[in-house]
Amino acid sequence: MQFQIQDFRLFLEVAELGSFTKVAARRQTVQSHISRQISELEKACGSPLFRRTGRGVALTEFGQHVERRVRLWLNGCDELFAEIRQTSTVPMGEVRIGILPSVAHPLMSHVFNRLRLDYPRIVLNVREGQGGELDAMLDTGGVDMAILFRFDNPRSQDEILLATADTYLVSSPGAVRTQGETVAFKMLENLPLVLPRRPAHWRSILDETARSQGFHLQAVIDADSLRLQKQVLIDNPNLYALLGPFSIDEELRQGKLQAAKLVAPDLKRYVTLAHPKWGQLTQASRIVSQLICETVQTWGGRMKPLAPADTQVP
Template sequence: MDLRNLRYFLTVAEQGGFTAAAEQLHIAQPAVSMAIRKLEQQLDLPLFDRQGKQVRLTDEGEVLLRHARTILQAADDAEREMRELHTLERGEVRVGIPSMLGSYYFPPILMAFHHRYPGIRLEVVEAGTRKLQQMIHRGEIDMGVIVTDIPPEDLETQCFLHDQMMAILPADHPQAEADSMDYEAFFAEELVLFKEGYFHREVIDRISQEAGLPPRISFEANLIPLIKQIVSHGYGITTLLKMVVADDPSLVAIPFTQPVWLKLSLAWRKGHRLSRANQTFVDLVLEQAAPIERR
């Protein structure tokens, strides 16, 4: 099966039409149509129902689509690994990182990696852990940071950080000098939380459900500077890792009475051999992690 024709097929399926696929591939539309016809002739099966400019996958096309993604991803992986087999002067690392860690934990690591391996292209994608898992499976990124209290069965994981989630209060809050904060007191407050799909929001939603304490969400935002400003001005409280407010005198971090520990890991597709560049990035992350953080 010709990989080029298979790639054209995948693009038509994803773009929903031959013209849109041709534009995406930067080739003439007749070339796309010819490639699909050859593929259908080779398989002796119809892959698309053609209705004017719109096309729809047949049942046979749906089956091929699943295989096409796997085959093309494997081909791309093989090509990239062959390029990088003997040298780290070239290569690519595509990693997904949630904004909290991307802003306060990873910058020194990313800069150190670029300094050591300036020829390797480093692409960083910001998203919540749930979306990052989906992007890993689709092959859009090579690896991503996820919470692994319960490791996913379909991903390989390597823990690099074990840290405590803290209640974040303005410095003049009545409980700012308390040793800890219980769940009942926390959920009685107006809350400023990340949107769904981010790891610290998922943890709070789980605690709320288990404790039977509905959250009083006053603000939802994914911008950490905005969240910190809202909390420091007394419009609510939130939860973050302590590192996020370590240098901010207007905010205090208090542990929960029942400590909330997060186990954060780099994750990639199970059974997928990391390229040399990606493995080198994982090794650097683990090298920079303190021993206590990897327990």
């Protein structure tokens, strides 16, 4: 077997996720295919790269050695490819973006359409994920940039503030607690809530805020999926969730959900465009970054454009 660069990219992806199944899901293939490719690579390397555990796979001591060498090699390859692309008069190449599901559309659709018109040789590779996962992708070089939720206004030169989002108490229409424009956090006491799973950072902030006010949040279901959270609210009129405006505006327009802004405290979140702390952006990455910033600015500092006769939350 001859070593191929894609074999080692797969190796690093398995090392990052710690699971053949997760890698197979990301690549939209079957677990056995990933396992077979890794087994062939291990055979070519002459020693196991991973040890199988009950919860997935972990690097062997030899695998850790190979990982360090491969990362250095691939970083060198990426820098070489970036340098070659920089010399081209036509912007080109793949730009890998990590993004939160709640802000993926229509932002990425709009950026993609702009690229097709003005920069057809730039290819987008968009990965959805949660905050911690996206941070890990950015730190390990899995993406070239990421759109993240932060809980403090970013001050780093590596991050650009795109938008500020309030938090809303959300329910099905007619619920008493969400009929007003605002609702105090203290009013969440004893409410049956749909919440993100621990150990998500957002869940930790919600739990800590409740403890600071002398009570505990009552979760009736833990779910990371925004789609599932919203559907549970629609199907169960007595349940509530704590969501941002970008994830519920369509349901609000359709009359499927009702929301009141959370205050005292208001728990703002900051949407940022984060770049790697190391290395330089390629020409293609700089163009995509600029298009993202310009698009959000054109939309008035929102992650979605206002619809005609808009009735969504501000």
